[in-house]
Amino acid sequence: MYYPDRVASYSSWAIPYESEALQPLITKSVDQDAPARVDPAKPTETAVVVHLRKHQEHAKARFRMLRRLKDNHDGEGARAAQPRSVDAAIAFIDRHFFTLPVLATLDDDGLAVIEVHSGERGIFADMTFKIDGSVECYFRKAGELSQMFEGPAFSPETKAFISQFDVR
Amino acid sequence: MAGAWLPLHENHAINVMALVVTLAEPIPAPMFRKAFSRAEEAALKQGLTHRQPVMNMIQISVQQGIVQPVQQVASGGAIFSSYFDNEMFPVGSPQLSEQLQIEPLSIVYRTWSYVSWSWQKQRYFELLGSFFEIISGLVAAATIRFEYQDRFVYEGNPLDADPALLLRKGSPYLAPHVFEERGMWHSHTGRFLNGPDVSKKLLQINVDAVDEGEREDIQRWVNITTARENRYPTAPNAAVVALDLELIATAMDSQHEELKVALGAIINSKTASQIYLEG
Numbered sequence A: 001m002y003y004p005d006r007v008a009s010y011s012s013w014a015i016p017y018e019s020e021a022l023q024p025l026i027t028k029s030v031d032q033d034a035p036a037r038v039d040p041a042k043p044t045e046t047a048v049v050v051h052l053r054k055h056q057e058h059a060k061a062r063f064r065m066l067r068r069l070k071d072n073h074d075g076e077g078a079r080a081a082q083p084r085s086v087d088a089a090i091a092f093i094d095r096h097f098f099t100l101p102v103l104a105t106l107d108d109d110g111l112a113v114i115e116v117h118s119g120e121r122g123i124f125a126d127m128t129f130k131i132d133g134s135v136e137c138y139f140r141k142a143g144e145l146s147q148m149f150e151g152p153a154f155s156p157e158t159k160a161f162i163s164q165f166d167v168r
Numbered sequence B: 001m002a003g004a005w006l007p008l009h010e011n012h013a014i015n016v017m018a019l020v021v022t023l024a025e026p027i028p029a030p031m032f033r034k035a036f037s038r039a040e041e042a043a044l045k046q047g048l049t050h051r052q053p054v055m056n057m058i059q060i061s062v063q064q065g066i067v068q069p070v071q072q073v074a075s076g077g078a079i080f081s082s083y084f085d086n087e088m089f090p091v092g093s094p095q096l097s098e099q100l101q102i103e104p105l106s107i108v109y110r111t112w113s114y115v116s117w118s119w120q121k122q123r124y125f126e127l128l129g130s131f132f133e134i135i136s137g138l139v140a141a142a143t144i145r146f147e148y149q150d151r152f153v154y155e156g157n158p159l160d161a162d163p164a165l166l167l168r169k170g171s172p173y174l175a176p177h178v179f180e181e182r183g184m185w186h187s188h189t190g191r192f193l194n195g196p197d198v199s200k201k202l203l204q205i206n207v208d209a210v211d212e213g214e215r216e217d218i219q220r221w222v223n224i225t226t227a228r229e230n231r232y233p234t235a236p237n238a239a240v241v242a243l244d245l246e247l248i249a250t251a252m253d254s255q256h257e258e259l260k261v262a263l264g265a266i267i268n269s270k271t272a273s274q275i276y277l278e279g
Helices: A046-052 A054-066 A083-095 A156-162 B029-045 B117-135 B176-180 B245-266 B269-274
Strands: A102-106 A112-118 A123-129 A134-141 A147-152 B004-007 B014-023 B050-058 B061-063 B071-083 B096-102 B106-111 B141-155 B185-193 B200-212 B219-231
Touching (some): A054 A102, A054 A112, B029 B071, B029 B117, B200 B245
Antiparallel strands (some): A123 A134, B014 B141, B050 B071, B185 B200
């Protein structure tokens, strides 16, 4: 259980403060549903995550920057960034691993758009995150018909559609 | 040449955020089972699909002078976790993304995938709204606690890592000596804030400069843990505060805002601007 009175406890010099609330809790894998690959002795290494996801981290950072844009930020009447849309795009990037570089941008309505393309593979795709939590996907591969998909952003159907072009 | 402090992410530094609700007494078993099943359903639907029971440690004396080894017993609660995509990591090193820990006396949510406050707040209630609806008004709150850990790394020789390039000189939350240090150091403090209601409002600021890595790869990190905790009356005969969604939402909003202000008083303006804390 969580013991609030123990949160502030720390033992000796050079041991950083480790809040109980902030520590991942990994118990021994006593049930079969638990992930077998969990090593209880291994701490979470966020810095490693950041490094391995570098281009995705950059796209998220760009979305955080774009999120601050106001109405008419381009001088041509573009709408301000829609925070809900941008947040959904950031969360989406966090939950998927793209092998191709992802680009972050906004459309004229302030909606977040993730673009993926590879000249080498003749692939272009984009995903527009709507305010209602859905996503509109477009995918084109050289020599093939374009495909469109619309559905809840965080759904198996969306993941299946985008797995055609990149996400594993 | 002087190096520079960089946030953990390109333009934000939050490593982990945690929200902890504790209760004055355990949730009665029938109510807990019902609420737990709702939370379980929400967790699985929201992608926290790794489920593990929470085990409490107990020791049982079997005869005088001899104590059995520590044993584990199920608390009745569980932990639901999600991980970053498997593809990135070798076997044996999963990286947690979110975690929900539900027990009869405490409910803890942690995320290593912070998006924005409005996003996290909505996500919290997507995961736990139906749980709290069932116990709403029927159990007494003990604490509501909100924590952030922000991390910064020094790009350069750790022995040159000047805290003044990251932190705000004269900050009421930092021990003055840290600005003279080039080694590792701790600065931990806390106080109770005044408030209009019956809860005691604790603010804790724990800042650590630590070296991580091996040999030539050692890096100096500064971890800034900021926490705000509301402590509600739990003594016998005290007027308890019933836990409900509004109590949690109100506490979370004010705690989040206060922690932003506190972080702004710890890091310098340049760093605050770098992580969009200001404006």
